[in-house]
């Protein structure tokens with residue numbers, strides 16, 4: 001257990017920070033603290049005492065040295081799109097925003113790699129890489145920072161083909177709790193020298209160290225892409241099709257489940273040609289036209305065999321982009337459709353064969369309760385997001401009961417309490433159930449790397 005008696009951020013501490021990183025990089029302006037007090041989750045806001053805007057790793061190191069010496073909490077902030085409260089500075093102290101540490105350090109086009117500062121948005125990065133015919137594949141939809149993505153091990157719609165953030169990073173520079181800068185991993189795609197520290201820091205939500213630089217794996221932009229939309233009478237038929245597509249050896253670059261309610265909202269607001277039925281959005285990538293067409297014919301045969309009500313495939317870039325634009329904005333569209341509601345989005349993931357059982361269970365809970373809930377998910381990865389609008393405390397409590405039941409079901413099916421949103425504040429209570437004695441190993445690692453417990457306290461562990 002980590003015992004800490006955090007010290008307040010006094011005017012003397014502010015002065016120390018200003019002399020270490022420059023007065024311009026330090027602010028206590030209430031409006032700026034407010035902007036960094038809450039991410040996109042349903043968790044309550046909390047203000048940091050001081051906000052730092054570093055531009056260089058050495059500044060991050062200096063801030064941590066001061067924080068470590070004076071026992072002050074430090075929470076990293078990417079761009080606050082997290083959905084489990086992991087960037088909220090619940091113990092106050094110092095928040096480090098990576099907004100200004102957002103440069104590309106070097107593109108290694110011949111190695112399909114790029115080294116970046118952590119504050120760069122993955123969409124901004126991909127806009128630049130596109131000029132070289134390359135892209136960084138993980139895509140959580142929101143313009144999350146690379147640092148936030150690595151800290152949460154974010155995934156997204158293309159993970160089914162290209163993997164999660166952890167699969168697309170080779171090397172990182174990390175500032176430890178005492179400010180020491182270390183390099184973990186290697187630009188060599190193979191490395192078997194010692195413990196895999198790189199992946200210890202990936203997914204650690206800023207609780208073990210702060211990422212100050214990352215070298216990412218890139219892939220060539222595919223020469224041919226197609227989008228497929230297939231609607232089904234029931235959500236069960238749609239998810240059985242997901243299992244069939246995955247089992248067929250086809251290699252979708254995206255395989256998403258959109259429930260009937262979302263399809264309705266996307267048609268009404270974005271003009272996407274969808275019916276009010278559970279629908280699969282898919283994408284396929286290929287280097288040759290014949291390969292692409294053969295894949296599309298195979299997926300059409302599977303969908304028809306599984307009873308699809310409709311099947312549409314397109315290689316038209318505008319239509320494909322419109323579809324994915326709508327999918328990416330489905331959350332905002334849902335929020336706009338419920339003007340007086342708050343939202344919380346939960347995610348769990350299970351092995352693909354258990355996906356129909358998980359989705360069937362969520363459908364059953366929806367039928368048996370009075371709670372409003374929508375489903376959208378990275379079905380190809382066995383990952384589902386259940387979205388709960390709530391208007392008051394009583395509704396929130398009812399959603400939380402369903403949230404708990406879905407988490408328990410995912411674990412019973414051999415899955416995990418979170419596929420991609422991370423543990424943050426909301427899932428900490430379930431960590432022991434998922435990890436058992438392994439949670440004590442995690443605590444021991446935390447104690448070793450952060451003995452004073454200053455890095456992002458209040459996350460991952462319930463005490």
Ligand SMILES: Cc1cc2nc3c(=O)[nH]c(=O)nc-3n(C[C@H](O)[C@H](O)[C@H](O)COP(=O)(O)OP(=O)(O)OC[C@H]3O[C@@H](n4cnc5c(N)ncnc54)[C@H](O)[C@@H]3O)c2cc1C
Nearest residue numbers: 078079080081082086144145147148151154155206211420
């Ligand atoms: C509409 C919407 C859709 C989303 N869809 C997806 C999805 O499909 N897949 C998915 O995985 N996620 C999704 N998310 C969640 C979110 O985008 C991811 O969790 C993302 O990784 C958060 O990145 P961020 O830059 O906003 O980080 P923040 O939310 O600011 O921070 C997230 C965590 O990273 C830590 N952190 C930030 N920078 C650093 C650093 N340099 N070093 C160490 N720790 C750091 C923070 O302390 C915090 O613990 C979605 C969110 C929204 C709002």
